[in-house]
Amino acid sequence: xxxxxxxxxxxxxxxxxxxxxxxxxxxxxxxxxxxxxxxxxxxxxxxxxxxxxxxxxxxxxxxxxxxxxxxxxxxxxxxxxxxxxxxxxxxxxxxxxxxxxxxxxxxxxxxxxxxxxxxxxxxxxxxxxxxxxxxxxxxxxxxxxxxxxxxxxxxxxxxxxxxxxxxxxxxxxxxxxxxxxxxxxxxxxxxxxxxxxxxxxxxxxxxxxxxxxxxxxxxxxxxxxxxxxxxxxxxxxxxxxxxxxxxxxxxxxxxxxxxxxxxxxxxxxxxxxxxxxxxxxxxxxxxxxxxxxxxxxxxxxxxxxxxxxxxxxxxxxxxxxxxxxxxxxxxxxxxxxxxxxxxxxxxxxxxxxxxxxxxxxxxxxxxxxxxxxxxxxxxxxxxxxxxxxxxxxxxxxxxxxxxxxx
Amino acid sequence: xxxxxxxxxxxxxxxxxxxxxxxxxxxxxxxxxxxxxxxxxxxxxxxxxxxxxxxxxxxxxxxxxxxxxxxxxxxxxxxxxxxxxxxxxxxxxxxxxxxxxxxxxxxxxxxxxxxxxxxxxxxxxxxxxxxxxxxxxxxxxxxxxxxxxxxxxxxxxxxxxxxxxxxxxxxxxxxxxxxxxxxxxxxxxxxxxxxxxxxxxxxxxxxxxxxxxxxxxxxxxxxxxxxxxxxxxxxxxxxxxxxxxxxxxxxxxxxxxxxxxxxxxxxxxxxxxxxxxxxxxxxxxxxxxxxxxxxxxxxxxxxxxxxxxxxxxxxxxxxxxxxxxxxxxxxxxxxxxxxxxxxxxxxxxxxxxxxxxxxxxxxxxx
Numbered sequence: 187x188x189x190x191x192x193x194x195x196x197x198x199x200x201x202x203x204x205x206x207x208x209x210x211x212x213x214x215x216x217x218x219x220x221x222x223x224x225x226x227x228x229x230x231x232x233x234x235x236x237x238x239x240x241x242x243x244x245x246x247x248x249x250x251x252x253x254x255x256x257x258x259x260x261x262x263x264x265x266x267x268x269x270x271x272x273x274x275x276x277x278x279x280x281x282x283x284x285x286x287x288x289x290x291x292x293x294x295x296x297x298x299x300x301x302x303x304x305x306x307x308x309x310x311x312x313x314x315x316x317x318x319x320x321x322x323x324x325x326x327x328x329x330x331x332x333x334x335x336x337x338x339x340x341x342x343x344x345x346x347x348x349x350x351x352x353x354x355x356x357x358x359x360x361x362x363x364x365x366x367x368x369x370x371x372x373x374x375x376x377x378x379x380x381x382x383x384x385x386x387x388x389x390x391x392x393x394x395x396x397x398x399x400x401x402x403x404x405x406x407x408x409x410x411x412x413x414x415x416x417x418x419x420x421x422x423x424x425x426x427x428x429x430x431x432x433x434x435x436x437x438x439x440x441x442x443x444x445x446x447x448x449x450x451x452x453x454x455x456x457x458x459x460x461x462x463x464x465x466x467x468x469x470x471x472x473x474x475x476x477x478x479x480x481x482x483x484x485x486x487x488x489x490x491x492x493x494x495x496x497x498x499x500x501x502x503x504x505x506x507x508x509x510x511x512x513x514x515x516x517x518x519x520x521x522x523x524x525x526x527x528x529x530x531x532x533x534x535x536x537x538x539x540x541x542x543x544x545x546x547x548x549x550x551x552x553x554x555x556x557x558x559x560x561x562x563x564x565x566x567x568x569x570x571x572x573x574x575x576x577x578x579x580x581x582x583x584x585x586x587x588x589x590x591x592x
Numbered sequence: 593x594x595x596x597x598x599x600x601x602x603x604x605x606x607x608x609x610x611x612x613x614x615x616x617x618x619x620x621x622x623x624x625x626x627x628x629x630x631x632x633x634x635x636x637x638x639x640x641x642x643x644x645x646x647x648x649x650x651x652x653x654x655x656x657x658x659x660x661x662x663x664x665x666x667x668x669x670x671x672x673x674x675x676x677x678x679x680x681x682x683x684x685x686x687x688x689x690x691x692x693x694x695x696x697x698x699x700x701x702x703x704x705x706x707x708x709x710x711x712x713x714x715x716x717x718x719x720x721x722x723x724x725x726x727x728x729x730x731x732x733x734x735x736x737x738x739x740x741x742x743x744x745x746x747x748x749x750x751x752x753x754x755x756x757x758x759x760x761x762x763x764x765x766x767x768x769x770x771x772x773x774x775x776x777x778x779x780x781x782x783x784x785x786x787x788x789x790x791x792x793x794x795x796x797x798x799x800x801x802x803x804x805x806x807x808x809x810x811x812x813x814x815x816x817x818x819x820x821x822x823x824x825x826x827x828x829x830x831x832x833x834x835x836x837x838x839x840x841x842x843x844x845x846x847x848x849x850x851x852x853x854x855x856x857x858x859x860x861x862x863x864x865x866x867x868x869x870x871x872x873x874x875x876x877x878x879x880x881x882x883x884x885x886x887x888x889x890x891x892x893x894x895x896x897x898x899x900x901x902x903x904x905x906x907x908x909x910x911x912x913x914x915x916x917x918x919x920x921x922x923x924x925x926x927x928x929x930x931x932x933x934x935x936x937x938x939x940x941x942x943x944x945x946x947x948x949x950x951x952x953x954x955x956x957x958x
Binding site for chain 2: 232233234235236237238240242243244245247248271274275276277306307308309310312313315316318319320321323324325326327328330371374375376378379382383386387390391392393394395396397398406409545548
């Protein structure tokens with residue numbers, strides 16, 4: 187109980203708590219350098235063209251900004267639907283304190299996927315054209331529609347936190363908040379439907395290019411692989427973010443959050459272990475039914491096995507051991523391994539095993555500035571996340587609304 | 593119409609539509625009625641001499657920028673060039689079974705183009721004359737068409753900031769409209785690219801196979817590949833066995849040496865995505881029921897658990913009351929009325945104290 191009082195809770199007269207963002211700590215200095223250079227790169231990108239900062243070419247129209255910012259960004263934001271379904275639909279109330287951090291990071295993840303996408307599009311301002319000239323035969327249309335709708339759903343789900351932050355200053359907000367809480371379950375079910383659709387559709391995007399993607403990664407089941415791995419990513423990201431939150435913003439967690447934290451790690455680890463095992467089996471069966479085993483003794487085969495054994499089966503085992511023995515530390519480090527594995531898989535599909543037939547001098551490697559922009563986007567997410575945690579009841583329950591059930 | 597009849601009607605109409613879709617699935621490869629008389633070009637790589645005049649004509653007609661090396665420099669055909677936003681056709685040299693041959697690269701103008709299916713703002717159109725054209729006025733610049741195209745055709749203007757577009761061969765659509773030939777076809781000095789109705793060109797190709805046995809591989813690239821293309825390619829046998837008619841496997845080696853993949857399949861590329869896209873309405877319809885059902889089960893479980901706790905509490909209370917009554921009756925029998933009243937008061941007070949203690953404990957825990 188005593189811990190609760192140490193948290194800086196903004197009041198009617200002092201809404202902002204910006205000191206932790208502006209103080210001259212090494213972390214803040216690095217943050218502002220990355221953001222400053224990123225800002226300059228942004229100006230170059232939008233005044234000189236995509237070619238000025240990237241190594242993209244006609245053979246590789248989708249590079250790091252799609253492979254990392256979009257594919258990994260969406261997949262790693264799966265914690266939102268994964269946690270809300272567990273808590274609200276399946277009734278796992280013991281994980282309730284994980285909902286707000288998960289929804290917050292999911293909302294930020296999706297919002298910045300759209301931001302990153304604007305860098306990659308030739309005509310970013312025309313993004314809404316997909317609603318006016320809908321190309322319904324395109325997988326990308328479905329992805330766009332679902333991501334736009336889901337981002338709206340996440341915004342509404344997330345909006346409770348800023349509303350609680352501002353409610354003392356603007357009491358009329360409470361009426362909206364009441365309505366949002368009332369439709370929680372609707373939003374959750376809507377969210378999981380949309381997530382199933384677009385998480386899998388990100389895999390469907392590559393179905394149209396069988397001649398470009400290596401047979402070990404190309405499969406008619408790619409949509410399923412992307413969806414199943416997004417569940418593992420969702421569970422792992424909740425643990426992964428917890429790892430950093432406990433390092434960086436520990437003082438903003440209340441007693442409930444701290445009390446439930448270990449249970450969340452162990453419960454989510456158990457789930458992730460099962461999902462990763464299932465994913466491993468799906469991939470093995472896929473290689474067998476497509477008669478792709480002869481590719482396994484090639485260089486790409488070795489790479490595929492590294493991904494499968496080192497980044498899928500190994501974390502599945504480590505999660506199982508960690509959850510069974512109650513070893514929270516092991517589970518936390520395994521989440522790092524899993525997240526790295528998800529990123530590796532998306533890189534393989536979008537870049538490493540893509541255009542595998544081309545001679546190496548025509549292959550793509552991202553430019554330094556392209557990588558910087560991706561780091562810039564991640565830094566923006568972390569900075570906005572910190573702003574939110576410093577101001578809004580995400581890691582703690584707001585005293586005005588304590589004990590409310592929703 | 594009563595309910596039973598209505599349901600029967602629904603069921604039978606479902607079966608009928610399912611049967612209808614089965615019939616569609618069995619239909620022949622994709623030749624849309626409006627494509628029947630469409631134009632095409634037959635590219636005979638045994639005739640091409642690599643003079644690059646088609647490249648020059650394309651550049652002039654479409655006002656494309658001049659390349660770094662002039663069109664008279666034939667050495668560039670040794671490089672592995674591709675079509676780009678600045679060069680909509682290029683001719684490269686390939687070794688087929690050790691002998692040099694030239695192949696012209698440009699848009700294949702698919703019957704059912706992958707770029708058009710992949711475009712999420714409908715920038716591409718397959719015209720009845722056979723051309724696949726692109727209108728950049730609503731292009732978002734996502735470049736998914738470039739991922740989708742099995743022939744690596746569309747090129748993007750990466751170095752433009754304000755209006756970067758995807759550009760590719762138009763089949764000289766403006767010239768076709770005027771009844772003229774595409775510029776490259778007019779410029780070819782050796783008739784290596786023959787313009788005509790697509791259906792006629794297929795007959796022309798087969799006649800060449802018959803007239804020159806052993807000269808060609810027995811396969812018309814583009815007749816069925818990727819659902820069929822307007823531009824089709826003949827490969828030299830170059831000493832190899834021409835193989836059986838229309839077998840992509842036996843012809844694959846020679847075509848591969850020409851840089852063409854005979855394993856794209858006979859379906860339009862976009863068909864590979866239709867299964868996944870078809871599942872979308874299923875998920876939209878069923879997921880809310882599935883998860884709504886799970887939610888209902890969870891709520892029901894919680895209600896049952898709560899009721900059984902209340903039930904247990906009530907029966908415990910009933911037990912205590914019965915025991916209390918029995919004890920008081922016993923006291924009344926042995927000790928008399930006054931003692932019984934004292935006992936009742938004492939017991940009731942003890943019970944009340946205990947209950948309020950319980951309530952406090954609950955409030956504390958909650």
